Amino acid sequence: MSLFPAQKIVFDLDGTLIDSAPDLHAATNHVLEHIGRKTVTLDQVRHMVGYGALTLIKLGLEATGDGDEYTPEELRPVFLDYYGKNSTAHTRLFDGALDMLQHFRAAGVDLAICTNKPFLLTEPILANLGLRDLFSAVSGGDSFDFKKPDPRHILETASQMPGEGPIVMVGDSRPDIEAARAAGVPAIAVSFGYSQTPVHELAPDRVIDSLAELKTLITPA
Numbered sequence: 001m002s003l004f005p006a007q008k009i010v011f012d013l014d015g016t017l018i019d020s021a022p023d024l025h026a027a028t029n030h031v032l033e034h035i036g037r038k039t040v041t042l043d044q045v046r047h048m049v050g051y052g053a054l055t056l057i058k059l060g061l062e063a064t065g066d067g068d069e070y071t072p073e074e075l076r077p078v079f080l081d082y083y084g085k086n087s088t089a090h091t092r093l094f095d096g097a098l099d100m101l102q103h104f105r106a107a108g109v110d111l112a113i114c115t116n117k118p119f120l121l122t123e124p125i126l127a128n129l130g131l132r133d134l135f136s137a138v139s140g141g142d143s144f145d146f147k148k149p150d151p152r153h154i155l156e157t158a159s160q161m162p163g164e165g166p167i168v169m170v171g172d173s174r175p176d177i178e179a180a181r182a183a184g185v186p187a188i189a190v191s192f193g194y195s196q197t198p199v200h201e202l203a204p205d206r207v208i209d210s211l212a213e214l215k216t217l218i219t220p221a
């Protein structure tokens with residue numbers, strides 16, 4: 001088994017560490033009901049997450065109507081207002097997430113979150129799930145002028161972490177893996193996330209079926 005040495009692990013959030021689809025589903029349907037559209041299913045939403053709120057709204061609009069009656073931009077405040085108040089009603093950590101994160105902190109590995117979610121929504125979710133203190137850097141899709149799949153999102157997040165050393169990215173979908181590859185950083189993909197295509201087709205360096213596997217795959221550098 002080839003190992004990935006790391007001093008810094010940069011994690012995607014939705015679909016990787018947290019199963020947030022139920023709350024994102026509710027917020028998406030809140031927007032759709034607000035404009036008199038039919039709702040979408042949880043399974044549909046699970047394949048729409050990863051590129052941020054605007055893309056989620058856009059895909060929700062495309063799935064429920066035609067024409068350009070509404071823009072994602074004008075509906076974004078409706079989405080964010082609802083989601084901001086209901087972001088951890090049903091959201092839970094994936095199995096083994098907390099134990100794995102604590103394992104790496106105890107080994108002196110630095111951890112970060114690099115999500116395409118808005119930054120101001122990310123912090124309360126981490127706090128509500130008891131995770132905030134585990135991360136030395138947290139960046140959202142609006143923290144910089146660029147976001148995943150732009151490699152600078154990963155590299156700028158990593159530059160905010162203390163220390164120097166090799167980086168590993170762990171994510172669930174195309175923007176994570178493309179950003180990691182362009183950044184020259186190994187990409188480990190979880191198989192249970194929200195990817196639109198099977199993650200092995202995106203050619204990450206490794207696919208894992210459980211977060212606990214990271215404890216043997218990644219070695220403290």
Ligand SMILES: O=C(O)COP(=O)(O)O
Pocket residue numbers: 012013014015048049050051052053056114115116117118
């Ligand atoms: O699409 C989003 O809102 C965020 O998704 P991510 O945490 O997987 O980057």
Ligand SMILES: [Mg+2]
Pocket residue numbers: 012013014015016049050171172173193194
């Ligand atoms: Mg994700």
